[in-house]
Amino acid sequence: MANPTDYKTALRCAHLSNEVYRDFNDQLRFSMRPSLVPQLVDIKRTDTQVALLEDPETQCGYIVFRGSNADRDWLTNLDFSRWSAVKDAVLDDKQLDYPAIYGPTGSGVKMHTGFTKAYLAARSEIHTTVQKSTMDRWILTGHSLGGALAKLCAVDLQFNFSPRISVETYTFGAPRVGNKAFAESYDRRVPNTCRFVNGNDVISGLPRRWQRYRHVKTRIRFNAIFSWRIISGSLQDHRIDRYIAELTKKVAEQA
Numbered sequence: 001m002a003n004p005t006d007y008k009t010a011l012r013c014a015h016l017s018n019e020v021y022r023d024f025n026d027q028l029r030f031s032m033r034p035s036l037v038p039q040l041v042d043i044k045r046t047d048t049q050v051a052l053l054e055d056p057e058t059q060c061g062y063i064v065f066r067g068s069n070a071d072r073d074w075l076t077n078l079d080f081s082r083w084s085a086v087k088d089a090v091l092d093d094k095q096l097d098y099p100a101i102y103g104p105t106g107s108g109v110k111m112h113t114g115f116t117k118a119y120l121a122a123r124s125e126i127h128t129t130v131q132k133s134t135m136d137r138w139i140l141t142g143h144s145l146g147g148a149l150a151k152l153c154a155v156d157l158q159f160n161f162s163p164r165i166s167v168e169t170y171t172f173g174a175p176r177v178g179n180k181a182f183a184e185s186y187d188r189r190v191p192n193t194c195r196f197v198n199g200n201d202v203i204s205g206l207p208r209r210w211q212r213y214r215h216v217k218t219r220i221r222f223n224a225i226f227s228w229r230i231i232s233g234s235l236q237d238h239r240i241d242r243y244i245a246e247l248t249k250k251v252a253e254q255a
Contacts, residue, residue, distance in 0.1 A: 007250040010194060013062075013141035013170040014247050018240045020051050020066045020146070030064075038064075039129060046121040048149070052129050061135035063126065065142035065149040067240075109185060111152070111178040112207065115145070119152040126153060130161055140169045143240045144203055147174025147195075151216060154190045168192040172243045175206045176213035183214040190216075198242050199223040202234035222246040 012032055019030050024042060033055055041050040049066040130138065138157060140150040154169045161167075167190055174195060178186075186193075197204045197219055207213045223237070223246065236242065 006194075007247055007254060009139070009168075010170050010196065011244065011247040011251050013064075013139065014143075014172055014196075014240065014244045016051075016053075016062060016064045017067075017141050017143040017146060017172055018244060020049070020064045020142075021240075024049050024051075024066065032062075041122045041125045043118075043121040046118045048118045048122045050122050050126065050149075052126070054133055054135050056134075059134070059136055061130070061133055061138045063138060063140045063150070063153060065140070065146035065153070067142065067144035067146040108181040109178065110212070111182055112148070112176075112213075115148045115152060115175075115177055118145075119149045119156075123153075123156065126157075127160065130157060130165065136164065137166045138168070140167065141171065142174070143172040143243070144174065144238065147171030148177050150174070151177050151186065151190075151193075154193070155186055158189050166192070170194050170196070172196045172240060173198065173201045173203050173238045175203055176215050178214070179212045180214045183216045186216045193218060195219050196243060196247075197221045198246060199237035200234040201237040203238050 016030055016032060020028075022028055024040060026040075028038060028040065028051065030036070030038065030051075030053065033053065036053050036055060038051040038053050041048070041052070043049075047068065051062075051064040051066070053062040053064070055061070140154050140157075142148070142150040148171075150169055150171055151174065154167050157165065158167045169190055169192065171194075177183075193216060195216060195218060199222065204215075222243075
């Protein structure tokens with residue numbers, strides 16, 4: 001398990017996950033290392049956007065998955081259709097051409113269709129970068145949809161590049177990605193994971209358990225309080241700036 005008290009790294013990842021929402025073009029820079037020029041992967045057909053940073057000073061690489069453009073609209077339109085489609089919510093390897101890394105035929109591993117397609121669209125470019133890189137530690141992060149893609153990528157990199165590299169994952173308000181078999185496989189292979197949930201963040205509850213989805217470990221939850229404002233409150237809790245505020249408090253407490 002990733003050290004849940006390493007809030008400095010978590011806060012850095014939260015800032016990255018927030019800043020990746022800026023205009024996704026050659027001018028994009030991150031406050032963590034403004035001098036570093038990120039490699040940007042932008043796949044229009046699946047709306048997959050990823051920024052890759054390599055920091056020679058720390059020998060650490062970051063893969064930052066951008067959340068859906070719809071993230072900022074959820075507060076007003078409540079459009080969850082892209083997350084909770086029931087008919088094709090989970091597919092196995094016979095239905096979708098995903099690599100065997102996610103589980104051999106008959107393993108029972110199943111994953112969300114849209115998430116898987118979105119990640120696979122960028123997979124080749126991510127592999128090429130990691131293969132050529134001298135970084136021996138890679139941190140994967142993302143908010144909302146970005147967190148879902150980060151989890152799929154983490155399993156992939158662990159399978160293909162371990163032990164040459166180590167893989168860590170920090171997600172914020174991420175939805176469930178797959179079924180129990182996927183979650184168990186993930187937890188064995190990527191134990192250095194921190195899955196942050198703020199309050200009653202509604203997106204972290206999607207897709208639903210009754211659809212046979214399960215979360216990966218390890219959850220770290222902020223502000224777990226009851227509220228009658230179930231919908232509006234949980235949507236506000238999903239905002240990445242709320243995660244940044246809570247992590248900033250944790251870092252200050254440890255100073």
